[in-house]
Amino acid sequence: MVYLITGPRGSGKTQQMIELANEKEKTSNGNVVLIKKSHRDTSSVNFNIRAICMADYSDITTLEELIGFLYGMVAGNHDIETIFIDGVLKQVDISIDSFPVFMQKIDKIAKANHIEFYLSVSLEADKIPAMENLEYKVLS
Numbered sequence: 001m002v003y004l005i006t007g008p009r010g011s012g013k014t015q016q017m018i019e020l021a022n023e024k025e026k027t028s029n030g031n032v033v034l035i036k037k038s039h040r041d042t043s044s045v046n047f048n049i050r051a052i053c054m055a056d057y058s059d060i061t062t063l064e065e066l067i068g069f070l071y072g073m074v075a076g077n078h079d080i081e082t083i084f085i086d087g088v089l090k091q092v093d094i095s096i097d098s099f100p101v102f103m104q105k106i107d108k109i110a111k112a113n114h115i116e117f118y119l120s121v122s123l124e125a126d127k128i129p130a131m132e133n134l135e136y137k138v139l140s
Contacts, residue, residue, distance in 0.1 A: 002106055002136040005120040006128065013120040014041055014086050016140070020118060021084045022046045030081035033073065037090050054091060066092045067105045074113050084118045096123070100131045107134050 005013050005020075017034070018041065025032045025046045033050045036042065045051050054060065060069055074080055088094055094102050099121070110117050118139075121128065125138045 002103065002110055002117045002119065002134070004125075004128065004136060004138045005118060005140050006123055006125045006138055007140055008124065009122045013122070013140075017084050017086050017118060017120050018044055021049050021082070024082050025049050028081050030079040031077060032082045032084070033080055034084045034086070035091075036086045060092060062093050063098055063102055063105075066094075067102075067109075070106075070109055074109060074115065078113075080113070080115055082116045082118065084120075086120050088119045088121050089123070096127075096129060100129050100134075103131050103134055103136065107136070111135075 005016055007013050014036075021032055021034045022045065025048050031050060032048070033052060034045055035052045035054060037053070038055050039053045042051050042053070057069065060066055070083070085091065088102070089096065089099070106117050106119070109115065125140070128138070
């Protein structure tokens with residue numbers, strides 16, 4: 001399942017993601033991953049959560065490369081239960097126009113590998129483009 005945390009910039013989505021990741025880590029039997037654009041705000045992330053800062057992987061610049069990165073992560077660790085991606089529209093070349101394509105690919109990874117995804121998006125829920133045939137839930 002894919003969960004979206006929406007809201008305007010500065011509305012507390014990153015902190016909500018970190019809190020959700022920390023809670024998920026307490027109840028998870030597998031691994032929890034948090035992907036952020038930078039190292040900023042990662043000091044409150046539980047030590048058992050795999051925090052990945054995409055600034056450390058600056059050669060990943062396209063949506064397809066990010067999806068490949070996620071597939072590689074999942075292939076290398078079958079114990080991943082939950083992946084949090086903070087600031088999806090700030091990652092690589094993902095825009096509001098390419099967001100439905102990104103969601104289709106994330107949905108496919110989620111279903112095939114039984115992984116929950118939590119994505120924060122700097123948009124109001126009613127501004128999210130229509131995405132038919134996708135299973136997702138908006139949390140805020």
